[in-house]
Amino acid sequence: MLGSDDGSEGDSTGSLTVDGRDPRAARGAAGLVLQDPDSQVIMARVGDDVAFGCENLGVPRDELWMRVREALELVGLAVPLDHPTEALSGGQKQRLALAGALAMRPGLLLLDEPTANLDPDGVREVRDAVTTVLGATGSTAVIVEHRVEAWLDVVHRIIVLGADGGIVADGEPRTVLAAQGESLAAAGVWVPGRESEIAHRRGPGERPAMLTAEALTLARVPRQPLAATLAHPLDLTVAAGEVLALTGPNGSGKTTLALTLGGLLAPFTGHVRASTALAAGVGDQPIRWRSRELLTRIGSVFQSPEHQFLTPTVRDELELGPRALKLSDAEVAERTGDLLARLRLDELAAANPFTLSGGQKRRLSVGAVLATRPRVLVLDEPTFGQDALTWAALVEVLEELRSRGTGVVAATHDPRFVTSMRAREFAMPGGDHE
Amino acid sequence: MSEAVEPGRAAPGYAAAFRALNPVAKIAASLLIAVTLALSVDAASALTALVLEVALLPWAGVSWRAFWRRTAPVWIAAPLAGLTAALYGRPSGHVYLDWLVVHVTDGSLHLAVITALRVLAIALPAVVLFATVDATALADGLAQLLRLPARFVLGALAALRLVGLMRDDWAALELARRARGVADRGRIRRFAGLAFALFVLSIRRGSALATAMEARGFGGSGPRTWARPSTFGAREVVLVAVGALIAATAVAVAVATGQWVFIGT
Numbered sequence: 001m002l003g004s005d006d007g008s009e010g011d012s013t014g015s016l017t018v019d020g021r022d023p024r025a026a027r028g029a030a031g032l033v034l035q036d037p038d039s040q041v042i043m044a045r046v047g048d049d050v051a052f053g054c055e056n057l058g059v060p061r062d063e064l065w066m067r068v069r070e071a072l073e074l075v076g077l078a079v080p081l082d083h084p085t086e087a088l089s090g091g092q093k094q095r096l097a098l099a100g101a102l103a104m105r106p107g108l109l110l111l112d113e114p115t116a117n118l119d120p121d122g123v124r125e126v127r128d129a130v131t132t133v134l135g136a137t138g139s140t141a142v143i144v145e146h147r148v149e150a151w152l153d154v155v156h157r158i159i160v161l162g163a164d165g166g167i168v169a170d171g172e173p174r175t176v177l178a179a180q181g182e183s184l185a186a187a188g189v190w191v192p193g194r195e196s197e198i199a200h201r202r203g204p205g206e207r208p209a210m211l212t213a214e215a216l217t218l219a220r221v222p223r224q225p226l227a228a229t230l231a232h233p234l235d236l237t238v239a240a241g242e243v244l245a246l247t248g249p250n251g252s253g254k255t256t257l258a259l260t261l262g263g264l265l266a267p268f269t270g271h272v273r274a275s276t277a278l279a280a281g282v283g284d285q286p287i288r289w290r291s292r293e294l295l296t297r298i299g300s301v302f303q304s305p306e307h308q309f310l311t312p313t314v315r316d317e318l319e320l321g322p323r324a325l326k327l328s329d330a331e332v333a334e335r336t337g338d339l340l341a342r343l344r345l346d347e348l349a350a351a352n353p354f355t356l357s358g359g360q361k362r363r364l365s366v367g368a369v370l371a372t373r374p375r376v377l378v379l380d381e382p383t384f385g386q387d388a389l390t391w392a393a394l395v396e397v398l399e400e401l402r403s404r405g406t407g408v409v410a411a412t413h414d415p416r417f418v419t420s421m422r423a424r425e426f427a428m429p430g431g432d433h434e
Numbered sequence: 435m436s437e438a439v440e441p442g443r444a445a446p447g448y449a450a451a452f453r454a455l456n457p458v459a460k461i462a463a464s465l466l467i468a469v470t471l472a473l474s475v476d477a478a479s480a481l482t483a484l485v486l487e488v489a490l491l492p493w494a495g496v497s498w499r500a501f502w503r504r505t506a507p508v509w510i511a512a513p514l515a516g517l518t519a520a521l522y523g524r525p526s527g528h529v530y531l532d533w534l535v536v537h538v539t540d541g542s543l544h545l546a547v548i549t550a551l552r553v554l555a556i557a558l559p560a561v562v563l564f565a566t567v568d569a570t571a572l573a574d575g576l577a578q579l580l581r582l583p584a585r586f587v588l589g590a591l592a593a594l595r596l597v598g599l600m601r602d603d604w605a606a607l608e609l610a611r612r613a614r615g616v617a618d619r620g621r622i623r624r625f626a627g628l629a630f631a632l633f634v635l636s637i638r639r640g641s642a643l644a645t646a647m648e649a650r651g652f653g654g655s656g657p658r659t660w661a662r663p664s665t666f667g668a669r670e671v672v673l674v675a676v677g678a679l680i681a682a683t684a685v686a687v688a689v690a691t692g693q694w695v696f697i698g699t
Contacts, residue, residue, distance in 0.1 A: 028651045028654075031649070032646075032649035034642070034645070034646060034649075036642065038599065039639055039642035039643050039646060040642075040643075040646040041595065042592050042595075042643070042646060042647055042650070043570065043591075043592070043595075044569065044570055044595065045570065047661075048570060048661060048662070051661035052647075052650050052652070052661075053650035053651050054659070054661070055658055055659050055660060055661050056650055056651035056652050056653075056654055056658055057651050057654075057656070058656050058657045058658055058659050059659055060659060061659060061660070061661060061663070064659065064661055065661065068661075086595075086598065097646070100650055101649070101650070104650065104651065259609060262613060264609040264612055264613055265609070290618050291611070291612045291613075291614075291615050291616060291617035291618045292615045292618050294612065294613060294615060295614075295615040299613070300609075300610075300613040302606065302609075302610055302613070304606070306635060306638075307603070307606040307607055307610045307635075308610035308613065308614060310611070310614060310616065310627070310631075320614060320615075320616070321614065321615055324614075324615040324616060325615070354634070354638075368614070369613075372615065
């Protein structure tokens with residue numbers, strides 16, 4: 001919706017004006033910051049990226065560089081103008097996008113879930129930058145967000161949209177939250193003070209170890225600066241029926257560790273060993289297992305669900321694993337039906353996975369892995385971009401798995417998730433990258 | 435991806451003044467040499483150009499280390515091109531080896547030497563010049579000096595940034611297939627599947643990037659300014675002149691020694 005506000009995409013009916021003009025004629029009157037930090041970086045160097053919008057508006061060169069410096073200062077991005085944009089953290093990239101929009105001197109800022117992909121530090125960085133900017137420029141901002149908390153002290157007015165697109169509530173933030181809190185929470189909005197409590201069941205007292213990492217250092221994957229992590233060999237154990245949370249800022253190596261524990265990346269040095277019970281007769285090093293042997297032993301859910309979709313429909317996606325295991329048709333149908341219902345995807349069984357919403361994609365990617373009933377589950381940012389409802393649904397599913405004795409590993413920077421799952425926390429060593 | 439298109443990172447081992455030369459001039463100079471040398475098949479012109487190029491090399495301020503590292507592929511490609519000519523070139527004179535379609539003769543050996551020299555004479559200056567080309571500066575030059583459409587040039591420049599992301603996507607897609615239990619066999623089919631998945635992801639990333647660019651006023655109808663001026667000054671003129679001089683001298687020497695053979699005759 002914000003995309004079409006800016007005249008850049010979408011079909012619409014009715015009328016929309018920016019400063020009383022058609023949005024296509026008012027290029028630059030509205031500045032847009034989107035959700036994904038990576039897809040908004042346009043140029044290779046910080047200064048050039050901020051200058052891009054001004055160039056397109058035809059701002060003269062001298063004034064342009066003045067605006068660039070001013071915008072970077074406002075968002076608090078203190079790096080040289082020729083600093084490579086590739087080397088910025090997620091929070092820095094979002095502030096760069098904000099600076100790029102600001103340099104165009106828009107009267108209106110449109111922010112589309114600008115903090116959804118960031119770790120807690122990144123969220124604070126961006127929120128503070130937006131606050132400073134609004135104070136200094138006096139421009140109007142429209143923020144689309146389902147995590148209300150971070151912005152509560154910044155905004156003057158909240159408009160709640162219903163599932164059908166209609167306006168449910170409109171007014172002063174605290175009034176709206178007080179009056180509508182319950183229905184908002186029921187609709188999946190993160191309302192402060194109304195976090196749903198998940199019932200806890202204790203797991204079995206006996207917790208045998210299933211995966212053990214010994215003196216592990218990690219292999220590099222492209223674009224992830226892991227120098228600090230490589231320097232600290234780490235030991236850890238994943239036990240049956242426990243949730244192990246890998247925490248640390250973006251770039252601290254959580255993803256690489258998750259992939260390594262999942263038997264997908266070879267350790268740089270050291271070993272990942274599976275217990276005899278987990279290996280069930282195929283050797284104790286997961287990285288040596290064949291692809292099909294992983295299915296019933298360790299399931300991996302990737303950070304970006306789109307990387308793991310392989311089939312044209314939701315149902316096929318859930319059936320893929322069980323079929324690879326050569327289960328009977330009846331068994332496949334039963335598992336698929338059960339998962340479709342539990343993950344509330346049954347009405348979407350025939351849909352293409354790529355057309356689902358973010359929350360649905362995440363649930364499908366978890367479901368597709370659960371279909372083969374792995375005894376250890378490794379998840380990378382399982383709660384990324386979830387609203388309160390889908391978040392609770394995920395936590396419930398994982399809680400149930402845990403109580404049945406599945407070992408769960410989750411790389412996460414969602415403190416709520418760690419608390420709700422009563423997870424054992426493993427803080428990544430030396431994770432101080434910026 | 436060569437380091438030439440990874441901007442924001444200086445090419446080490448080069449003189450700063452050489453690095454700062456406008457990429458358009460670098461391309462023009464190496465094109466002049468390449469096109470001229472491609473017109474004839476003789477030893478004299480290639481050898482003359484090569485000698486002049488090596489003599490001028492110190493002016494680029496290339497350290498030997500950087501020089502060998504960058505030009506390594508050329509040193510491998512030149513003898514290979516020569517070998518091909520030796521085995522399959524038009525036979526004439528004494529026959530050394532005759533086996534099926536392979537004829538090694540006086541004529542083909544002569545052609546082999548000429549081919550190897552020619553590859554070196556064309557590729558060495560091109561590699562040395564291109565290694566220092568910064569993608570952003572090249573785009574600025576193409577749009578401001580050669581007046582190529584800004585929409586096209588800047589679109590290509592922004593798309594270049596996605597190449598790095600594609601590499602990451604490919605790695606993640608491969609790991610994901612292993613995790614989903616379908617990576618044990620069917621290497622070729624799997625490759626096709628991966629390629630298609632990467633294609634789909636790239637289109638999605640591309641359209642997201644296009645949205646971000648349009649949100650910054652890209653593609654509007656008004657006049658555009660350029661944050662970084664792309665200038666073509668005396669230094670650039672000298673560089674292009676040097677390229678032209680190398681090409682002209684090579685032709686002159688070949689014609690004077692009676693070796694100039696217009697290609698195809």
